Amino acid sequence: MVGESIMVEKIVKRFRDVTAVDGVSFSVREGEVYGLLGPNGAGKTTTIHILTTLLRPTSGTAYVAGYDVVKESDKVRKEIGIVFQDPSLDDQLTAYDNMYIHGKLYGLKGDVLRSKILEMLDFVDLKDFKYKQVKYFSGGMRRRLEIARSLLHEPHVLFLDEPTIGLDPQTRLKLWEYVRRIKKERNITVFLTTHYMDEAEELCDRISIMDKGKIVAEGSADELKSLVGSEVIYLKFKNEFNKVSGCLEADFIIKCNRVKDNLMEIVVKDATTALPQLFEIINRLNIEVTEVSYKRPTLNEVFISLTGRELRDSLEYETLPQFIRRW
Amino acid sequence: MDGFVTMIYRQIKRFINSRSRFVMSIVNPIIWIIFFGLGWSNVFRFPEAKVIFGGLDYLTYLASGMVAMSIIMSSFMSGMSVIWDKRFGFLKETLVAPASRAEVILGRAFGDSIISVFQGLIILIFMYFITSKINLLGVLPALTYGLILAMCFTSFGLVIALKLSSMEGFQMIINLMTMPLLFLGGIFYPIDSLPEWIKVIAYINPVTYAVDGMRYSLTRVSKFEPIVDVFILSSLAAIMSVLAVRSYNSTTIED
Ligand SMILES: Nc1ncnc2c1ncn2[C@@H]1O[C@H](COP(=O)(O)OP(=O)(O)OP(=O)(O)O)[C@@H](O)[C@H]1O
Ligand SMILES: [Mg+2]
Numbered sequence: 001m002v003g004e005s006i007m008v009e010k011i012v013k014r015f016r017d018v019t020a021v022d023g024v025s026f027s028v029r030e031g032e033v034y035g036l037l038g039p040n041g042a043g044k045t046t047t048i049h050i051l052t053t054l055l056r057p058t059s060g061t062a063y064v065a066g067y068d069v070v071k072e073s074d075k076v077r078k079e080i081g082i083v084f085q086d087p088s089l090d091d092q093l094t095a096y097d098n099m100y101i102h103g104k105l106y107g108l109k110g111d112v113l114r115s116k117i118l119e120m121l122d123f124v125d126l127k128d129f130k131y132k133q134v135k136y137f138s139g140g141m142r143r144r145l146e147i148a149r150s151l152l153h154e155p156h157v158l159f160l161d162e163p164t165i166g167l168d169p170q171t172r173l174k175l176w177e178y179v180r181r182i183k184k185e186r187n188i189t190v191f192l193t194t195h196y197m198d199e200a201e202e203l204c205d206r207i208s209i210m211d212k213g214k215i216v217a218e219g220s221a222d223e224l225k226s227l228v229g230s231e232v233i234y235l236k237f238k239n240e241f242n243k244v245s246g247c248l249e250a251d252f253i254i255k256c257n258r259v260k261d262n263l264m265e266i267v268v269k270d271a272t273t274a275l276p277q278l279f280e281i282i283n284r285l286n287i288e289v290t291e292v293s294y295k296r297p298t299l300n301e302v303f304i305s306l307t308g309r310e311l312r313d314s315l316e317y318e319t320l321p322q323f324i325r326r327w
Numbered sequence: 328m329d330g331f332v333t334m335i336y337r338q339i340k341r342f343i344n345s346r347s348r349f350v351m352s353i354v355n356p357i358i359w360i361i362f363f364g365l366g367w368s369n370v371f372r373f374p375e376a377k378v379i380f381g382g383l384d385y386l387t388y389l390a391s392g393m394v395a396m397s398i399i400m401s402s403f404m405s406g407m408s409v410i411w412d413k414r415f416g417f418l419k420e421t422l423v424a425p426a427s428r429a430e431v432i433l434g435r436a437f438g439d440s441i442i443s444v445f446q447g448l449i450i451l452i453f454m455y456f457i458t459s460k461i462n463l464l465g466v467l468p469a470l471t472y473g474l475i476l477a478m479c480f481t482s483f484g485l486v487i488a489l490k491l492s493s494m495e496g497f498q499m500i501i502n503l504m505t506m507p508l509l510f511l512g513g514i515f516y517p518i519d520s521l522p523e524w525i526k527v528i529a530y531i532n533p534v535t536y537a538v539d540g541m542r543y544s545l546t547r548v549s550k551f552e553p554i555v556d557v558f559i560l561s562s563l564a565a566i567m568s569v570l571a572v573r574s575y576n577s578t579t580i581e582d
Contacts, residue, residue, distance in 0.1 A: 088416035
């Protein structure tokens, strides 16, 4: 089957008093890493639960791997794997038994299963704890075990509901790397939710921004950022510099502005191509520049401009040079 | 078969890992035997009493019933473990798995049934030593009755638990059900002594047939033909299992 791995048409999910998902449509191509980004309560988990046959939509249809999630839920289950947002381990069993039972429920057997379990436990650095009951595990260890478990069988479509919450940085990086690898080597479709913008940017081919049950924008990270517009280059000059009283001018410069005497803000469409051209001008005018920095809009800005609210979480807060004011 | 065998493995492994549950379900019937059984067996010392209990002394009469009682009590725990799994999220893991849902839920019921029968066996051994009139050849058939009985009540507990989300709600329903099931099932006294209108309940109660069958195997006293016991008990267990499969098939994580 080539083409669409996930197809969602106008799904609505109403719980007693809330509409968690409100008429969402999108599709995910085979082998794509697709991200659903949104604040708490946006309806990300509910969407995943519908796609993984754990909830029935109030209306609308959804297909995963070509099968209807309501009418052919058995077939859908054979094609998917999932890391839940909430814990789903049996904490009275050992790590090994949790993996073993999962493997058996997914049709793995014998030596293949056994070596795969050890491989995956090794992957998340839990090999030394394999015969320990999960109730003695720390939060991060549990999370790692859940991830190892979901990767035990090799699904066609992998759902990851905020997979890196509670993980330490090295495990998070390892997971990112793994997601990229399985996508490349095995053409697995990955559907993930997150409220880390950096994670979405880092991993996803395409991103949907979800808010209050609706998808407010969709596209690659770059496409989304171009929604809010341009990038900004900051030039800092030597203090005594005063040759240019006004601003620089060129066709690639959208706007130029002297923030301070020695600081210039230049708005361009694409900083990466604008910078070399800018240096040419600077050289020609023989201006001495002491510092250059540029700032691209983040998905946070995209989110603010789409919803008027902030999408706070980020793995690393941007470290802007002190002298630059936020725009 | 994978889903079935896997869930049996899981339920048993889990049971082995939690000793407190084991202790609780053994202690309960033993307390009954000591305070209830020993007390009444002294009351029923007079010769006519033996006639009521088919020629057995009261403690021997009670033995089969106590085994059944411990099996029923621990079978209901199966439902408890579903609610537990809902709370701790493991239910999601089994719901999203590709293994056949029928196999998964039946494996679960069967695994818990094996545990219940094991506990029944311990009570049986206990009864053997305090009565010493139990037919050892009948132990295996009696445990088979026990297993079918356990399938009835694990399945029944699962049906209810799948619809509920609170332990308290489940406990309440089970408490309401247990007393009539035990008292109208021939555990403590023959159902012949019941008023006519209550007898109707006794006749549709699986406990009646399980206890009667066990009593036949262990002490050669019974009301129905063994074949009747087996047939009715198995039919009821089959109905309950089908209900459990159906409700698991339509389970979502909504409630
Ligand atoms: N089982 C349920 N019953 C009633 N309401 C629910 C249920 N599950 C979710 N909701 C509601 O639906 C809305 C969306 O929840 P959902 O879990 O899908 O959000 P989310 O985007 O995953 O948020 P988070 O980032 O916090 O995980 C919330 O308002 C939540 O209260
Ligand atoms: Mg969520």
